[in-house]
Amino acid sequence: MLRLGLCCLFKEAPIRFRAATAKVLKQYDRGEQLARLSALCLENSRSLVAALDEVQRLGFGAFRVCSPLFPLYTHPEVGYRLDDLPQAAEIAANLARVKSRKSRYRLRLSFHPDQFTLLSSPRPEVTAASLQELDYQALLAEQIDADVINIHAGGVYGDKESALSRLAEQVVALPAPVRSRLTLENDDVSYTVADLLPICEMLSIPLVYDVHHHRCNPDGLTVAEATAACLQSWRRVGREPYLHLSSPKNGWHAKPKPHADFIDVKDFPGEWLDLNATLDIEAKAKESAVKQLMAELNLPRWGRE
């Protein structure tokens, strides 16, 4: 059965994730910084518990956790560790609640580090920062039992082959908590499904197939072929496949292609309907968009036996 996933945020439900800026934090001494960060992490960990309850209530099957759940965790100047925070124990207890709800509701949790996290850069400082960010997300993922940390292949730097070989070099050296969760997704400007298949096969990395990116950045494969390749990459590691769907805000011909509020059901690939897979819905209207698509596809609620 196909399960739909919500990405990061809610529009209707009063569940919010708070943020901080380094510029403001740096005005305070370390103790005050940690007190403020602790309050944010505690609140965000509570919100994540509430998020899982709401996702289950709505009948969705997956949730993508926002990367800055612990704001500025890997920041070079104001970064910190969980144990540095005065309310570390309460925060850890909330993460444990998330994990037990995840299991009770049979949800799937994932992370999607932002565009700054990439393993193909020729610049060592970029790679070092990315590895730190991946370590952080893997730490969170372990505590809440999220099985996916999904990234893009990054930049081309004039030569895709050498960029991909730098990526491969980094992947084989990753610590196990990152390595076991890492997935690669086709993007809308540089790396297509066809570009990623060889490295995914060589390293046994599952491929997250984003059909919107594929339509923006085609590679000669049909949607059915790309879907089959994605499914095979997950079957190879014995795990449930992962797909992404969004609709363009201004039609397929507009140049900037921001996400639309809702999914146009005509953008949903028919061959996906009967898959056992997770489909993240990237739409600005958030849970309303997921609800609407579920209704239009006549998909049953997730998690009701």
Next chain:
DNA sequence: GCATGTCAAGTTGTG
């Protein structure tokens, strides 16, 4: 209150 400018980070393509 509400509008506005700013916020850690990379890379690419457009105007």
Next chain:
DNA sequence: CACAACTTGACATGC
């Protein structure tokens, strides 16, 4: 060369 786009606005400031 500046800026928007990307998985996603939130926050501080000033009126």
